[in-house]
Amino acid sequence: MTGVPIVVVGAGHAGFHTALFLRDEGVEAPIVLVDGLDGPPVQRPPLSKSMLLGEAEPRLEFRKPEFYAARDITLLHDTVARIDRERHLVRLGSGRALGYRDLVLATGCRARHLTVPGSGRAGICVLRTPHDARAIRDALGRADDVVVVGGGFIGLEAAAAARKRGCTVTVVESLPRLMRRVVSADISDHFRALHEAEGVRVLTDTTVHAFDGDTRVRQVVLADGTRLRADLVVLGIGVDPEVELARDSGLAVGDGIEVDTALRTSDPSISAVGDCSSFPTRDGTRRRFESVQNATDQARVAAARLAGRTVEFDAVPWFWTDQFAAKLQIAGLVPDPEAETETARIGDAADAFSVLHFHNGRLTAVESVNRPSDHAAARRLLAQDTSLRPDDARIPRFRLPGTAALRTG
């Protein structure tokens, strides 16, 4: 194909899917997907789950290398160093210049590091890339004592994997409860009890003061002076959006690259999708999500707009995490604990239930533990702006519309 290409910067979930959906939309312009990756584009969720178990390596590539040639998508193993907005071109790390018709920034996030004394010692790892995950997987084979700093999704998945591999595991979380940013107190409590039942020590309201040792980390020193033995430390303390490229080229940037509801940045020929994009919501605030759903749905909207369709991003957010035998799936956004909310619980089993959240009488989120059909139904209901009320959900044996009948006896 000839002509000026659509250039997509970053070949993670958002960038890969933008290229894929552009072709699905029938866009005929050349598409160039630029990323400094070694091989074909890869997904990240297995990196903190099956990858760490040390068994057969999970398949990470979205597609085999030959897929890209077949769909006429050029994969460039390079980085974008600069955007020249006036001349509609990007400068690559290799020195080459590449013109663009439209530019899509899908630059994702980078893992945060702790800056405390000793944080440069060997054996202190973050978990973002396949390279990070392979290093942690291999270190788990040699480690006895593992300290995970951060009790969010990634930290807790890593803690569960380390425990399954026979390590002594301590999770250190600075907030009063686990996964505080995204789940309700009920779900935090459930997962704390699950980890403790599996032998993980969980310390909340606790911060790290320093890492002690020699060339390698040997101990984690907590703010109260407690010392925890550690041959491996996994940091799961969050990520920061990759916004430097956008900021240096004068685009509007806050907590992420700011876009409108059609995912256009402050320059209409540049879009931003996925973990790096900060988008406006119905309530007038801006949000940035770090999830596969968000990356894929934003890629779909950006591709449709670049194909000439009028579209807006307004997808129901959903998330999941796997820890020990529990799959937690969340549809919608769990209201802030300070907001006036009502909840209803479905399911009597201790290890399989859903919590419904209502704000101003309207369903806003459903957290499901080992109840995938509730999660699927919740996503449909939330997309339809449901009329379900808290009292409806409290009747005995209530089922979300669309879920299979419960078997009894």
Ligand SMILES: Cc1cc2nc3c(=O)[nH]c(=O)nc-3n(C[C@H](O)[C@H](O)[C@H](O)COP(=O)(O)OP(=O)(O)OC[C@H]3O[C@@H](n4cnc5c(N)ncnc54)[C@H](O)[C@@H]3O)c2cc1C
């Ligand atoms: C270990 C782990 C487990 C996860 N598990 C889950 C899960 O269970 N469920 C879920 O929903 N989400 C999960 N996530 C989050 C999910 O993977 C991300 O939300 C998703 O990858 C975001 O896609 P993205 O394309 O926006 O960013 P990324 O996947 O981060 O991709 C961005 C890409 O841009 C490239 N890039 C950046 N700057 C440049 C540049 N200047 N030039 C060229 N290339 C550049 C980077 O190399 C990178 O490949 C997990 C994330 C991690 C790290």
